[in-house]
Amino acid sequence: MTSLIVDASVVAKRLVLDSDTDKAKVLFANWGRGALEIYAPAILPAEIANMLWKRARRALLSAEAVEELYREFSAFHIPLWPIEDLAELSLALALKNGHSVYDGLYVALAIKTGWDLVTADERLYNMLSPSMPEIHLLRDYA
Numbered sequence: 156m157t158s159l160i161v162d163a164s165v166v167a168k169r170l171v172l173d174s175d176t177d178k179a180k181v182l183f184a185n186w187g188r189g190a191l192e193i194y195a196p197a198i199l200p201a202e203i204a205n206m207l208w209k210r211a212r213r214a215l216l217s218a219e220a221v222e223e224l225y226r227e228f229s230a231f232h233i234p235l236w237p238i239e240d241l242a243e244l245s246l247a248l249a250l251k252n253g254h255s256v257y258d259g260l261y262v263a264l265a266i267k268t269g270w271d272l273v274t275a276d277e278r279l280y281n282m283l284s285p286s287m288p289e290i291h292l293l294r295d296y297a
Contacts, residue, residue, distance in 0.1 A: 157191040162261040163202035164275035165293050170224050175294045196260040197235040203228050265289050
């Protein structure tokens with residue numbers, strides 16, 4: 156069975172209508188059918204909560220809608236990988252590539268496990284894809 160790492164940008168596309176939401180829904184449907192396994196670093200819940208909070212703060216979503224979307228996210232039960240074993244590599248990657256340590260946790264998990272990383276973050280993808288064929292853009296992921 157294929158194992159994938161999804162980052163917060165992919166989960167956000169699954170929760171909130173946006174470009175590539177359809178692709179995120181297909182990925183999650185495949186996971187729900189048991190066609191693949193998905194994982195994420197344990198920082199994922201905090202990143203999703205922060206993304207939803209920003210949408211409420213900008214008045215794009217009501218507080219009630221944000222709370223409901225967070226409950227929906229929690230019901231996914233995405234297996235979370237402890238970040239303690241990823242932090243040092245994430246820091247090294249951030250220093251080398253100029254992206255955040257938070258993004259680096261997803262990349263570090265991909266490196267440590269050998270699994271592909273799916274992201275909707277084009278900046279991260281463009282920065283890493285030349286040297287990391289394991290990273291895929293959600294919109295291109297088949």
